[in-house]
Amino acid sequence: MKEHRLSPFQLAIRNLRRGITRTTGLVILATLLSAVVFGGSILTFCLQNGLKNMKERLGADIMVVPVENQSELEAILLKGEPSCFYFKKSLEEKVKNLKGVEKCTSQFFLTSLDAECCDARVQLIGFDPDTDFSVQPWIQKTYKERLSDGAVIIGSDIHLEQGKKLKLFDMEYDVAAKLDKTGTGLDQAVYATTDTIKKMYEAAYAKGQRFLEEADPDFYVSSILIRVEEGFDVKELVKSIRKELGGVQVVESQSMITGTAENMKQVALFLYLFSGLFLMTAIIALGLAFVLSANERKREFAILRTLGATRKKLAGIILWEAGLISLIGGIIGIVIAAMIVFPFHVYLGDKLGMPYVLPPLAQILGTGVVTLLVAVMIGPLAAVTAAIKISHAETYLIMREGN
Amino acid sequence: MLEIENLGKRYGRDENERWALKNVQLTVEAGEFISIIGRSGSGKSTLLNLIAGLLKPTIGEIYFQGNAILNLNDKDASQLRNTKIGYVMQGYGALDHLTVLENLCLPFWLFPRKGEPRKRAEQLLKQVGLLEYADTYPTKLSGGELKRVAIARALMNEPALLLADEPTGDLDESNTKNILALFRDIADQGTSVLMVTHEMDALSYGDKVYRMEAGQLIK
Numbered sequence: 001m002k003e004h005r006l007s008p009f010q011l012a013i014r015n016l017r018r019g020i021t022r023t024t025g026l027v028i029l030a031t032l033l034s035a036v037v038f039g040g041s042i043l044t045f046c047l048q049n050g051l052k053n054m055k056e057r058l059g060a061d062i063m064v065v066p067v068e069n070q071s072e073l074e075a076i077l078l079k080g081e082p083s084c085f086y087f088k089k090s091l092e093e094k095v096k097n098l099k100g101v102e103k104c105t106s107q108f109f110l111t112s113l114d115a116e117c118c119d120a121r122v123q124l125i126g127f128d129p130d131t132d133f134s135v136q137p138w139i140q141k142t143y144k145e146r147l148s149d150g151a152v153i154i155g156s157d158i159h160l161e162q163g164k165k166l167k168l169f170d171m172e173y174d175v176a177a178k179l180d181k182t183g184t185g186l187d188q189a190v191y192a193t194t195d196t197i198k199k200m201y202e203a204a205y206a207k208g209q210r211f212l213e214e215a216d217p218d219f220y221v222s223s224i225l226i227r228v229e230e231g232f233d234v235k236e237l238v239k240s241i242r243k244e245l246g247g248v249q250v251v252e253s254q255s256m257i258t259g260t261a262e263n264m265k266q267v268a269l270f271l272y273l274f275s276g277l278f279l280m281t282a283i284i285a286l287g288l289a290f291v292l293s294a295n296e297r298k299r300e301f302a303i304l305r306t307l308g309a310t311r312k313k314l315a316g317i318i319l320w321e322a323g324l325i326s327l328i329g330g331i332i333g334i335v336i337a338a339m340i341v342f343p344f345h346v347y348l349g350d351k352l353g354m355p356y357v358l359p360p361l362a363q364i365l366g367t368g369v370v371t372l373l374v375a376v377m378i379g380p381l382a383a384v385t386a387a388i389k390i391s392h393a394e395t396y397l398i399m400r401e402g403n
Numbered sequence: 404m405l406e407i408e409n410l411g412k413r414y415g416r417d418e419n420e421r422w423a424l425k426n427v428q429l430t431v432e433a434g435e436f437i438s439i440i441g442r443s444g445s446g447k448s449t450l451l452n453l454i455a456g457l458l459k460p461t462i463g464e465i466y467f468q469g470n471a472i473l474n475l476n477d478k479d480a481s482q483l484r485n486t487k488i489g490y491v492m493q494g495y496g497a498l499d500h501l502t503v504l505e506n507l508c509l510p511f512w513l514f515p516r517k518g519e520p521r522k523r524a525e526q527l528l529k530q531v532g533l534l535e536y537a538d539t540y541p542t543k544l545s546g547g548e549l550k551r552v553a554i555a556r557a558l559m560n561e562p563a564l565l566l567a568d569e570p571t572g573d574l575d576e577s578n579t580k581n582i583l584a585l586f587r588d589i590a591d592q593g594t595s596v597l598m599v600t601h602e603m604d605a606l607s608y609g610d611k612v613y614r615m616e617a618g619q620l621i622k
Contacts, residue, residue: 157528305481306496394457394458
């Protein structure tokens, strides 16, 4: 015979093992609860992180694109859907001279061929290094030097590493750097100076890509980016641009961010409501299960009472069991949610069509710890009624019931 | 060792009022074996539960080893039950998810204290003829064996007072005799035994016999 003692914790373990069906059911409930809370929280943080990155990356207060191309611009920025559209470069000069414009630059868009360099078509963005204020500030976080001709910088979702060659329209370009993930469509873009993008254009043209025929980078641009002077009314400048240019779409960055933030709020609200409802349902279901279980085990508690268990100890046994169930379910739930959210985060981001990027590791770990604490507290909280009921039951009457 | 003064227990109020016990006086000396007989519902079990502190009386006082015990708080009353009183409840009070040995050690785990319960448990199992079942789960035991497990567990704390509620209720003649002889031995070793029973045969083993009728204890 083995020498051993049974602590309240070990007694609880024995009880849980005895009612394995009941225990499994309760653990599944706790697992679902924890998976919903953890998964929902991480999804929400991913969206918040994505929006924060998007705000940082846009840089410009106003973007001007050809009329009817606003949705394409948003598709490039949010979903990484490559697109080309152009208007005359001369418009940039007109905008520069408007009152309230602090900085003004333009970009030229191309798209790669299907599966030429990467898994799918990618957006090629050319910027003017002399006037650019939108792309270079965050490129410089990764790449301190001035981007040379023939070199490109790639987004985080392009599967190439720094120092490798990127093949576009039968020509190769040096990958000078790879940017950090933003969670936006810009993660699938390739950046180059306008001189390099002109070479790409010429190579594409030589390859017979006639869709670019009317858009020579010397005379055409895809978008004009404007930073408004501090204190100047953005809406006033928007009006001026519309009046001066005509036939263009003027997009306020803030309104685009606000629109995305509104969508994100709705998704987050849904996630919070779903988690909240699930939390309440789980507490009620767990509570009922614990009360039913306590009723079934009245005689067991009466025996313990005759042997000298205090009312507090009886309540403790139930709370220990509830805590253990919650702990086991909580851990399994977090692991399951992590196995869904992390490997499929790119897919989830695409499906949501919103900026989406994983939060820092510390925040993920913190969320895991908080979820586990919530899960561990929910079990005993749900079991309080059962614990009070059993600890206040009259032992004598229970014994009589049993007989 | 145990003195009960004017003990009464009332259930309900006004028209529904019913006295389960009324004006009970009883003195139990150390090593005395007292049997209480009576019909079902006469108040025998109520009396044992009042003594064990599992029920509060409406009136009266109980002195255990000279100390009034009815005003003890839950912790002190539980500790008294755990360390000085052995209680053999009606039916088979073993926990099915613990082995026989673990069932015996349970009182020690509820109020941890110095000493090694295993040796004592083995000694008692040997005494009741169940040592070979130490690592067996109660579901594998017969009714008589389960009853002996309950008695052995009640003796684990070397109680000053053993309360036994119908300890031979479901047993055959042979098991009944063995258990009554065991109680006699226990009493002879200095533990007071207070047993309530239907069995008239049991009366010959005790030092005193009382009859419980409609909540009143009659010698």
